Amino acid sequence: MFRNQYDTDVTTWSPAGRLFQVEYAMEAVKQGSAAIGLRSKSHVVLACVNKANSELSSHQKKIFKVDDHVGVAIAGLTADGRVLSRYMRNECINYFYTYESQLPVGRLVVQLADKAQVCTQRSWKRPYGVGLLVGGLDESGAHLYYNCPSGNYFEYQAFAIGSRSQAAKTYLERKFVSFMASSRENLIKDALFALRETLQGEKLTSSVCTIAVVGVGEAFHILDQETVQALINEFEIVGEEAAAPDQAGVDEPSAADDQAAPVDQSAAPMDM
Amino acid sequence: MTKQQANWSPYDNNGGTCVAIAGADYCVIAADTRMSSGYNILTRDYSKIIQLADKSVMASSGFQADVRALQKVLASRHLVITWDLISYYYNKQMSCPAMAQLLSNTLYYKRFFPYYAFNVLGGLDNEGKGCVFTYDAVGSYERVGYSSQGSGSTLITPFLDNQLKSPSPLLLPAKDAVTPLSEAEAIDLVKTCFASATERDIYTGDKLEIVVLNASGIRQEYMELRKD
Numbered sequence: 180m181f182r183n184q185y186d187t188d189v190t191t192w193s194p195a196g197r198l199f200q201v202e203y204a205m206e207a208v209k210q211g212s213a214a215i216g217l218r219s220k221s222h223v224v225l226a227c228v229n230k231a232n233s234e235l236s237s238h239q240k241k242i243f244k245v246d247d248h249v250g251v252a253i254a255g256l257t258a259d260g261r262v263l264s265r266y267m268r269n270e271c272i273n274y275f276y277t278y279e280s281q282l283p284v285g286r287l288v289v290q291l292a293d294k295a296q297v298c299t300q301r302s303w304k305r306p307y308g309v310g311l312l313v314g315g316l317d318e319s320g321a322h323l324y325y326n327c328p329s330g331n332y333f334e335y336q337a338f339a340i341g342s343r344s345q346a347a348k349t350y351l352e353r354k355f356v357s358f359m360a361s362s363r364e365n366l367i368k369d370a371l372f373a374l375r376e377t378l379q380g381e382k383l384t385s386s387v388c389t390i391a392v393v394g395v396g397e398a399f400h401i402l403d404q405e406t407v408q409a410l411i412n413e414f415e416i417v418g419e420e421a422a423a424p425d426q427a428g429v430d431e432p433s434a435a436d437d438q439a440a441p442v443d444q445s446a447a448p449m450d451m
Numbered sequence: 452m453t454k455q456q457a458n459w460s461p462y463d464n465n466g467g468t469c470v471a472i473a474g475a476d477y478c479v480i481a482a483d484t485r486m487s488s489g490y491n492i493l494t495r496d497y498s499k500i501i502q503l504a505d506k507s508v509m510a511s512s513g514f515q516a517d518v519r520a521l522q523k524v525l526a527s528r529h530l531v532i533t534w535d536l537i538s539y540y541y542n543k544q545m546s547c548p549a550m551a552q553l554l555s556n557t558l559y560y561k562r563f564f565p566y567y568a569f570n571v572l573g574g575l576d577n578e579g580k581g582c583v584f585t586y587d588a589v590g591s592y593e594r595v596g597y598s599s600q601g602s603g604s605t606l607i608t609p610f611l612d613n614q615l616k617s618p619s620p621l622l623l624p625a626k627d628a629v630t631p632l633s634e635a636e637a638i639d640l641v642k643t644c645f646a647s648a649t650e651r652d653i654y655t656g657d658k659l660e661i662v663v664l665n666a667s668g669i670r671q672e673y674m675e676l677r678k679d
Binding site for chain 1: 523524526527530532534
């Protein structure tokens with residue numbers, strides 16, 4: 180993507196009908212560390228790579244519990260993600276106050292998307308620089324959604340965002356047909372395998388990743404380090420030397436449920 | 452020119468009585484399940500007790516519509532605050548003394564159109580000791596060893612004073628602290644309180660709901676009371 184005279188503010192269209200500021204915001208998502216989500220009929224698993232800046236600091240929080248039945252994994256500007264999580268939590272609390280029942284996930288993501296859209300149509304605002312993988316359970320089953328800075332949202336069987344997410348997506352595309360009927364354990368296993376793909380040679384240990392699960396009879400919670408390490412050992416997921424084909428930032432357009440096309444193509448990303 | 456009188460009241464009193472007793476490592480919270488209006492019984496099976504957090508249970512008598520509204524507001528406010536807590540400390544729930552302050556603030560918020568609710572909050576403090584907090588309608592509260600609120604409180608409180616009040620009039624504030632009674636003895640005492648109050652207070656009766664909070668968790672018990 181190159182600088183041009185139509186990218187100064189979000190309220191300026193380009194002659195090709197694109198809003199460059201929004202596309203730049205989506206770039207920010209691609210630069211963030213990977214986040215992955217998968218779902219079955221009864222469970223949703225969110226996984227993300229958690230790299231600390233230095234040995235002295237704590238890990239960046241990338242998975243947030245929003246309510247007992249919903250959680251979110253983010254990639255991009257984590258501060259924006261934190262703020263949006265607080266918004267989502269409040270929406271869930273208010274809905275429960277009024278209706279004494281859980282806010283359906285589908286409604287939550289629409290509200291989130293509408294909030295993101297506002298920032299693409301105000302000259303004094305900027306788009307949120309964070310992509311959210313919203314995983315939750317409601318009366319209509321288990322759901323996984325991706326909310327992007329453009330204000331669009333999509334439902335997925337499985338998805339990955341952030342840097343080197345293409346490697347994870349390739350893995351998920353191979354296996355997603357089996358996810359719906361998958362057991363909870365196999366779903367977590369696939370999440371860990373997909374996560375390993377994004378590490379590209381680095382060893383997968385519980386200190387570099389975070390896993391969260393929500394399901395029927397199981398409130399959203401983040402698995403603790405020991406449990407994750409035990410699962411890694413059990414499934415014998417160690418770092419592989421084989422490098423995945425893609426690099427960070429230049430994502431090849433792939434089939435089926437992928438969505439973020441590189442900007443040098445004619446179709447603007449928000450159209451999908 | 453006589454002063455204009457209101458031709459309706461936003462409040463009603465649904466009667467009922469609540470009691471709570473704090474022990475060394477437990478807390479007993481009890482309330483009858485009768486809901487009345489004037490000389491009529493609306494229902495014999497209405498719970499006045501709600502669990503607000505891991506270790507906080509509230510019983511409220513008075514106007515049950517206000518009680519229910521208060522319970523909902525507290526539940527929401529508790530969640531909002533807990534999110535801040537668990538953002539930083541994973542899995543930390545609000546403590547009972549903190550909930551006590553929250554309840555006080557929530558009540559005072561409506562100082563000029565109060566919740567017609569007379570509350571007792573019971574639970575375990577940060578050290579695992581039983582604690583009871585007693586309130587008036589606008590949020591004035593105090594930590595005590597035991598308390599009673601509602602229509603039967605005037606009958607029950609003197610009896611509890613006799614049984615539980617420590618003989619230390621020289622100590623200020625009165626060091627009632629927690630009762631040395633065992634959990635089973637405290638439950639028995641509560642049952643006695645209500646059995647007696649039911650005899651003389653027309654608004655108390657039907658069934659007694661007892662909630663016990665201790666280190667192993669929370670449990671519920673019921674006892675039948677006179678239905679007249």
